Amino acid sequence: MSAVTDDLRPVAARWLTGIELLIEWNDGHSSAFMTDYLREQCPCAWCRVERKKDPRERDLLAMRPTAQALANPSVEPVGRYGIxxxxxxxxxxxxxxxxxLRLICPCPDCSQAKRPG
Ligand SMILES: [Zn+2]
Ligand SMILES: [Zn+2]
Structure with a gap:
């Protein structure tokens, strides 16, 4: 995780609509985020609260988004730090x-780096 710094930013990003978001980083790394995975990792306050609940009490929309939700997402930049x-x-x-985004990168390299020990 030491690779994740404030200087990190995408040099290219591309939606494969309804499938995945591809990001190439300025340190040469690339990430492929499935849309359902991205939605499940949504960092908004509501989704974070839902994720902490007992699975039986969660709002299913927070955990298992509908096909409609995933079909046509659009991205807009937020300042210089995110989307x-x-x-x-x-x-x-x-x-x-x-x-x-870099912290939740699902590629084997990043997943391994995050595993303690
Ligand atoms: Zn959310
Ligand atoms: Zn990665």
Missing amino acids: RINWGDGHSSGIYPFTY
Whole structure:
């Protein structure tokens, strides 16, 4: 995780609509985020609260977004530090800082780096 710094930013980003968001980073790394994974990691206050609840008490929309939500997401830049994702079901309160996106990068290298020990 030492690779995640404030200087980190994407040099290229591309949506494969409804499938995944591809990001190339300025340190040469690249990430591929499945849209359902991105939505499940939504950093907005509401989703964070839902994720902490007992699974039986969670709002399913927070955990298992509908096909409509994932079908046509759009992205807008937020300052110089992140992106906001506007999901197909109108959920758009999640701002994903670049540092956060890099932390949740699902590639084997990053997953291994995050594992303690
Ligand atoms: Zn959210
Ligand atoms: Zn990675």
